[in-house]
Structure formats: C-alpha cells, structure tokens
Amino acid sequence: MTNITSLTLSELVKNIKDKKLSSEETTKAYIERGEKSQDLNTYITEDFSNALKKSKIFDQKPNFDLKLPGVPIAVKDLFCTNGVKTTAGSKMLNNFIPTYESTVTQNIWNEGAILLGKLNCDEFAMGSSNETSFFGNVQSPIDKDLVPGGSSGGSASALAANLTPITIGTDTGGSIRQPASFTGTVGLKPTYGSCSRYGIVAFASSLDQAGPMSKNVKDCALLQEVISTYDEKDSTSINFKRNEYSKELTNNIKGMKIGIPKEYRVDGMPKEIEDLWSKGIEYIKDCGAEIIEITLPHTNYALPTYYIVAPAEASSNLARYDGVKYGFRSKGENLIDMYERTRSEGFGSEVQRRIMIGTYVLSSGYYDAYYLKAQKVRKLIKNDFDDAYKKVDAILTPSTPSAAFKIGEKTNDPISMYLNDIFTVPVNLAGLPAISIPAGLDAKGYPLGLQIIGKAFDEQKILNIAYAMEEKIQFKNNITDWWIK
Amino acid sequence: MTIDLKTIKHISKLSRISVEDSKAKKLAGDLNSIFDFIEKLNELDTENIEPLTSVAEITLKLRSDEVKSENIREQILKNSPDENEDFFVVPRVVE
Numbered sequence: 001m002t003n004i005t006s007l008t009l010s011e012l013v014k015n016i017k018d019k020k021l022s023s024e025e026t027t028k029a030y031i032e033r034g035e036k037s038q039d040l041n042t043y044i045t046e047d048f049s050n051a052l053k054k055s056k057i058f059d060q061k062p063n064f065d066l067k068l069p070g071v072p073i074a075v076k077d078l079f080c081t082n083g084v085k086t087t088a089g090s091k092m093l094n095n096f097i098p099t100y101e102s103t104v105t106q107n108i109w110n111e112g113a114i115l116l117g118k119l120n121c122d123e124f125a126m127g128s129s130n131e132t133s134f135f136g137n138v139q140s141p142i143d144k145d146l147v148p149g150g151s152s153g154g155s156a157s158a159l160a161a162n163l164t165p166i167t168i169g170t171d172t173g174g175s176i177r178q179p180a181s182f183t184g185t186v187g188l189k190p191t192y193g194s195c196s197r198y199g200i201v202a203f204a205s206s207l208d209q210a211g212p213m214s215k216n217v218k219d220c221a222l223l224q225e226v227i228s229t230y231d232e233k234d235s236t237s238i239n240f241k242r243n244e245y246s247k248e249l250t251n252n253i254k255g256m257k258i259g260i261p262k263e264y265r266v267d268g269m270p271k272e273i274e275d276l277w278s279k280g281i282e283y284i285k286d287c288g289a290e291i292i293e294i295t296l297p298h299t300n301y302a303l304p305t306y307y308i309v310a311p312a313e314a315s316s317n318l319a320r321y322d323g324v325k326y327g328f329r330s331k332g333e334n335l336i337d338m339y340e341r342t343r344s345e346g347f348g349s350e351v352q353r354r355i356m357i358g359t360y361v362l363s364s365g366y367y368d369a370y371y372l373k374a375q376k377v378r379k380l381i382k383n384d385f386d387d388a389y390k391k392v393d394a395i396l397t398p399s400t401p402s403a404a405f406k407i408g409e410k411t412n413d414p415i416s417m418y419l420n421d422i423f424t425v426p427v428n429l430a431g432l433p434a435i436s437i438p439a440g441l442d443a444k445g446y447p448l449g450l451q452i453i454g455k456a457f458d459e460q461k462i463l464n465i466a467y468a469m470e471e472k473i474q475f476k477n478n479i480t481d482w483w484i485k
Numbered sequence: 486m487t488i489d490l491k492t493i494k495h496i497s498k499l500s501r502i503s504v505e506d507s508k509a510k511k512l513a514g515d516l517n518s519i520f521d522f523i524e525k526l527n528e529l530d531t532e533n534i535e536p537l538t539s540v541a542e543i544t545l546k547l548r549s550d551e552v553k554s555e556n557i558r559e560q561i562l563k564n565s566p567d568e569n570e571d572f573f574v575v576p577r578v579v580e
Binding site: 097335356 | 488492493496499500501502512516518519520524527529531535537538539540541543545548561564566567576
C-alpha cells in the first residue's frame with residue numbers, strides 16, 4: 001500500500017479490518033507526512049511517539065468490532081485531552097495540561113481511535129482565518145499564502161493535506177463549515193445539544209457545538225455517529241434518539257422539498273458563488289427533489305445579533321482566566337494589577353476586543369439596549385426557520401460569500417472578517433444542524449462549498465441530501481504537495 | 486453612539502484587561518465600527534417578542550451532589566502558575 005494517507009476513513013477502516021494494513025503502519029504514514037508538512041503549521045502539539053506506542057498496543061490485540069479500529073486522528077486544540085497540553089490557540093493556556101478528557105474525544109478513543117496531536121485554531125475559536133492563533137497562522141494546502149478559514153483552520157488544513165483521515169472541530173458561528181468550504185472538505189455542525197460540550201474550551205455556550213470534518217459525506221456520517229451521545233456532564237445535552245447515521249445513509253431524496261431563501265442573495269456576492277448555487281439547485285432537481293422558494297426575512301440581522309450574543313457569553317466564559325489556578329500569569333503589584341496584566345498580556349487582540357464588546361453590552365445601563373435586544377432578534381431569526389420548515393425539509397445555500405482569501409488580506413478590518421460568516425451564523429443562532437460540502441472550484445482553482453441546513457435533530461436528512469449531491473457533483477480537490485519537504 | 490477613550494477605560498476596568506494609552510485609540514475605532522454595525526438591530530420593533538435565551542428546549546436537570554472525581558490535587562496544582570504544597574498562591578491581599 002503506497003498511499004495510505006490519501007485513503008478515506010471508510011477505506012482505511014476496511015483495510016485495517018481486512019488486515020491489509022496495521023494500525024502501526026497507518027499511524028507511521030500519518031506521522032511521516034506530518035513531519036514533512038511543518039510549513040502548514042497545522043499542529044500546536046504533536047503526540048507522535050505516544051500515538052506509535054498506542055498503535056502497537058492495538059495491533060497486539062486488535063478489536064475489529066470498533067468503528068475506528070486503530071485509526072490515528074488529530075483533533076482541534078480546543079478539546080481537553082487528559083495529560084496532553086490543550087491551548088485553545090492562546091498564550092493564556094500555553095502550559096495547560098488537562099486532568100480530564102472531553103466527552104467527544106473520549107467517544108472517539110472508545111471506538112479505537114488514536115490521538116496524533118492537537119491542531120491549530122484561532123485563539124479561543126475567535127476568528128475566520130486562523131490568523132489569531134498565538135502559535136501563528138495556518139497555511140492552506142490549497143495554495144501558498146492562502147488562509148484555510150477558521151476557527152477550525154488547523155483541522156481543515158490537516159484534513160485536506162492528508163495529515164489526518166478525519167478530524168473534529170467546533171462551530172460557534174461557522175468555524176467548521178467555513179474552513180471546510182475553503183479547503184474542499186466536508187464539515188457538519190450538529191444540532192445544539194447533539195454533541196457534548198463537556199471538556200471543550202468554552203467560547204459562547206449557547207452557540208458552541210463540536211462536529212465532524214471529513215473527506216466525504218459517508219465518513220462524516222460515521223464520525224457523527226461516534227461523537228453524538230447524550231451526556232449528563234453537559235447541562236444542555238439533549239436526550240433524543242440518535243441514528244446510526246452511516247448505516248442509514250441513502251442517496252434517495254426523491255420527493256423531498258428543498259427551500260431556497262432569497263435573502264441569501266447578498267450584495268456584492270461573486271458571480272461564481274451565484275452560479276455554484278444555481279448548479280446546486282439543478283443537482284437537487286436531478287435527484288428528484290423539489291425546489292421551493294422561501295423567505296428568511298431576518299437574515300440580515302443575524303450577524304449584528306451574533307456580535308452581541310457571542311461576545312457577551314465569551315466575556316463571561318473567559319472571566320475564569322485570571323492567572324490564579326492555571327494558565328499564564330503576569331507579575332503585578334497587587335492582586336488586581338496581576339489580573340489586569342495577566343489578561344492584557346495573555347489574550348491576543350481579537351480576544352480582548354470581543355471580551356470588551358461583551359463586557360460593554362452586559363454592563364449596567366446597556367444590557368436592555370444591546371443584550372436583551374439581541375436575544376429578542378434571535379427569537380425572530382429562529383421563528384423564520386420554524387416558519388420555513390412548515391413548507392420544506394431542508395434549505396440549500398452557499399456556505400460562504402466568497403472563496404478563501406490571502407493571509408493578511410482582512411486582518412485590519414474586523415467587519416470584513418466577520419462578514420465571512422454571514423451564511424453560517426443564522427444556523428448557530430437557531431441551534432440547527434447544517435453541513436457544508438465541496439461543490440466546485442472558482443477560476444483560481446479554490447474550492448467553494450454549498451450548505452444544507454436541516455430542522456433540529458434532522459442530521460440524517462441533511463447527510464442524505466449531501467450524500468445524493470456529492471454523487472452528482474463528483475468534486476475533485478486540486479491539491480499538489482507543494483509544501484512537502 | 487460613540488465610544489470615547491473614557492468609555493474604553495471604563496470597559497477596560499470592568500473586564501480586568503489593562504489597555505495602554507497607545508492602543509486605546511485604535512481599540513475605540515474598532516469598537517465604534519462594530520457598534521455602528523450592531524446598531525442595525527434598532528430598525529426592528531421587538532416590543533412584544535420574548536427573548537430567546539437557549540435553543541435547547543429542555544429544563545435543566547438536577548443531580549445529587551456527590552464527589553465523583555478521585556483525589557488529583559497534585560495534578561491540579563501542577564497547572565498553577567504559583568503554588569505551595571497545598572494552595573494556590575496570589576499576591577498579598579491583606580496587610
């Protein structure tokens with residue numbers, strides 16, 4: 001087997017189960033490729049020697065009944081891993097070693113997977129280009145000097161560059177779907193409450209969800225099946241009947257009704273995105289599903305709402321970083337001075353900006369005007385979706401308003417950076433599941449994605465639609481190994 | 486609405502993040518452009534709308550207050566920037 005790392009997860013699992021590949025051989029292949037790919041800056045922490053040890057142990061007594069038997073996987077550095085440094089891309093947690101494991105990663109290890117290492121991300125998952133990380137920006141394998149998107153940029157880049165067969169990210173406003181779209185990979189943001197938030201470094205708790213990222217829809221379904229469990233350690237985990245998503249996956253979507261929201265035709269959207277969307281509509285029709293025009297009238301208010309709700313929750317969540325019990329500490333003349341210096345030196349500028357926005361909108365005299373107002377508009381946005389789903393099974397939109405951009409292109413203008421998430425943010429505000437699938441390339445050969453949004457708990461349906469569309473699209477990523485040393 | 490340097494100082498104090506004077510001006514500029522963007526919400530009449538606090542339509546569960554973790558004091562203290570044998574150490578707060 002010459003090209004282990006270019007296999008999909010399903011192919012890899014089959015080869016391991018058929019004893020054509022050992023876990024050790026597989027793990028070695030990913031480690032070697034990881035070592036040659038330093039220029040992408042995808043890893044914050046490599047756990048290669050432990051991974052190799054674990055793969056040998058697996059091979060000595062392999063259990064092929066597991067769903068991820070001896071499969072090496074790298075994960076976003078926002079998931080706490082017991083005994084392995086977890087930084088959230090921040091100087092604040094540069095020396096933090098968790099004493100517990102996140103439920104989502106524990107679920108993966110329980111199915112036989114092996115940790116390769118922790119992947120770079122925007123600091124505390126705040127960013128859309130993976131340029132806010134304390135450990136430097138991540139390079140996209142698609143082209144030199146191109147961003148992979150964010151905040152799960154290290155995950156997307158590592159996946160597209162074949163440094164991990166699948167990965168997990170987190171999505172607060174688009175942090176799985178936007179980088180998936182930028183790198184030609186598949187990314188699912190599950191329904192709020194589907195995957196446990198226990199052990200994930202918190203950003204905005206009413207929006208955060210972990211989710212799978214993969215090379216195809218089938219792998220995505222399998223990983224979602226593994227990570228989505230009810231967990232009493234997360235107070236907002238929801239106990240509903242979870243499907244065996246990969247087993248129940250079908251490309252038969254005949255008779256389904258797919259909504260096209262007119263409000264997603266935004267000003268200044270490149271023609272390429274418009275064309276991609278039209279093509280997507282044709283594919284849906286080819287599959288025997290019906291297209292229905294719908295309206296989501298409050299779409300334009302989603303981003304301003306998000307930039308109140310998310311920073312407000314972040315300012316509260318990040319209050320815990322005070323330099324006392326763990327993480328970075330700066331010396332101060334007294335306790336208060338120590339807090340203020342620690343937070344000023346430990347957080348990067350985007351994180352500080354968001355904490356300050358959040359602090360302001362929650363402060364005395366402004367709470368009603370901003371935070372309460374935003375919660376009311378959030379209700380209107382959710383009502384829009386509830387109304388739409390009386391008529392349709394799912395909604396089709398572009399994943400992002402443009403293809404990936406160059407490193408440094410948008411770092412000076414926060415608003416232009418925030419606009420990247422215009423199509424993904426409404427989904428988080430309404431708590432819905434949505435998947436981004438690669439659907440084409442732009443003139444420069446950069447990937448473009450389409451997003452399918454479902455009703456709450458309808459992961460199976462959007463996976464099926466994605467599966468049917470994937471077959472029609474026949475997407476081929478245009479990646480040469482230019483960064484390999 | 487405009488966020489001036491005095492407001493920046495106030496937010497800086499509330500959020501326990503010291504802001505150097507040299508950076509305060511740029512920060513004020515950034516925050517003003519973000520708040521201009523946010524002001525769009527005022528176009529909407531939300532008088533009779535219920536605020537949405539969580540999309541998870543569940544009542545929070547109660548559980549019995551039992552210790553489940555093992556005694557891992559040493560491991561936890563290891564993450565502390567400054568500790569002695571049994572405690573987290575902070576700058577002196579009482580004279």
